[in-house]
Amino acid sequence: xxxxxxxxxxxxxxxxxxGMFSVxxxxxxxxxxxxxxxxxxxxxxxxxxxxxxxLLMRGDFPRxxxxxxxxxxxxxxxxxxxxxxxxxxxxxxxPIADVTAxxxxxxLMIVPxxxxxxxxxxxxxxxxxxxxxxxxxxxxxxxxxxxxxxxxVRSATGATFAFTGAVLVSFAMIxxxxxTMTEDTGAITFYFQATTTLASALLxxxxxxxxxxxxxxxxxxxxxxxxxxxxxxxxxxxxxVFGGVGQIFMTQGYRYADASILAVFDYSSxxxxxxxxxxxxxxxxxxxxxxxxxxxxxxxxxxxxxxxRLRRAMATA
Numbered sequence: 001x002x003x004x005x006x007x008x009x010x011x012x013x014x015x016x017x018x019g020m021f022s023v024x025x026x027x028x029x030x031x032x033x034x035x036x037x038x039x040x041x042x043x044x045x046x047x048x049x050x051x052x053x054x055l056l057m058r059g060d061f062p063r064x065x066x067x068x069x070x071x072x073x074x075x076x077x078x079x080x081x082x083x084x085x086x087x088x089x090x091x092x093x094x095p096i097a098d099v100t101a102x103x104x105x106x107x108l109m110i111v112p113x114x115x116x117x118x119x120x121x122x123x124x125x126x127x128x129x130x131x132x133x134x135x136x137x138x139x140x141x142x143x144x145x146x147x148x149x150x151x152x153v154r155s156a157t158g159a160t161f162a163f164t165g166a167v168l169v170s171f172a173m174i175x176x177x178x179x180t181m182t183e184d185t186g187a188i189t190f191y192f193q194a195t196t197t198l199a200s201a202l203l204x205x206x207x208x209x210x211x212x213x214x215x216x217x218x219x220x221x222x223x224x225x226x227x228x229x230x231x232x233x234x235x236x237x238x239x240x241v242f243g244g245v246g247q248i249f250m251t252q253g254y255r256y257a258d259a260s261i262l263a264v265f266d267y268s269s270x271x272x273x274x275x276x277x278x279x280x281x282x283x284x285x286x287x288x289x290x291x292x293x294x295x296x297x298x299x300x301x302x303x304x305x306x307x308x309r310l311r312r313a314m315a316t317a
């Protein structure tokens with residue numbers, strides 16, 4: 001069991017990583033006028049820079065990139081690529097807090113998926129908590145899927161993207177669990193970022209030749225590369241840098257504290273999202289979003305605390 005000082009360090013690293021991811025997504029929303037594929041490209045390509053520097057500092061580059069499971073990395077990357085596209089698309093259509101709250105369905109989805117794909121035994125308590133969490137997500141989705149008035153189609157489409165992205169995140173996390181049994185964390189992260197960079201670049205190139213091959217309404221289309229003006233380069237690059245550094249801090253956090261403890265602090269992202277949305281975008285969460293988010297957070301915390309109690313009981317035994 002980690003020492004209290006180590007646990008506090010792990011929690012601190014987790015909170016820093018959550019803040020960095022929140023800034024990354026705020027930048028993605030602020031520059032959502034760019035094609036989604038271009039935002040994903042900046043997010044992935046420039047996240048490789050801090051990752052490679054980190055591996056070099058550890059003396060693990062290129063040793064950590066060795067893999068015996070390229071197919072497993074490809075499966076994880078496909079799920080991650082889809083989730084990243086959906087995430088950036090949804091942030092261009094919905095308030096930050098709404099997307100963040102809907103995204104909390106990912107850790108809840110892991111419970112049934114772990115039972116299916118990892119043969120984990122799911123207790124009645126966990127099923128009950130997941131059911132409560134899904135009720136909260138349905139409350140949030142219902143407000144957008146049945147939206148009336150101005151922008152109902154944008155609202156429904158954004159909610160659909162956010163939910164789909166969260167489901168894909170859960171699949172990516174399940175595959176990551178499988179890979180961690182044999183693969184280095186650096187390899188898992190590197191191959192995901194590299195594959196996402198390649199996929200987004202290919203999509204941008206394809207859009208040069210088939211600009212109308214895939215268009216969804218007037219607000220989301222596959223567009224070719226839009227050359228940014230000089231003042232936009234730094235914030236676009238920072239999308240990737242913040243994402244890459246956030247990933248490193250998150251990974252390091254799990255070295256110092258148990259996953260069941262750090263899972264509780266995942267929900268700090270909602271505080272960051274509400275603050276950023278209010279200060280920079282003038283977004284105030286609706287009553288439905290607040291109520292649904294509270295249910296989801298309560299369910300997630302219940303599962304995390306339950307798992308922590310079970311772990312302590314097993315350690316004592």
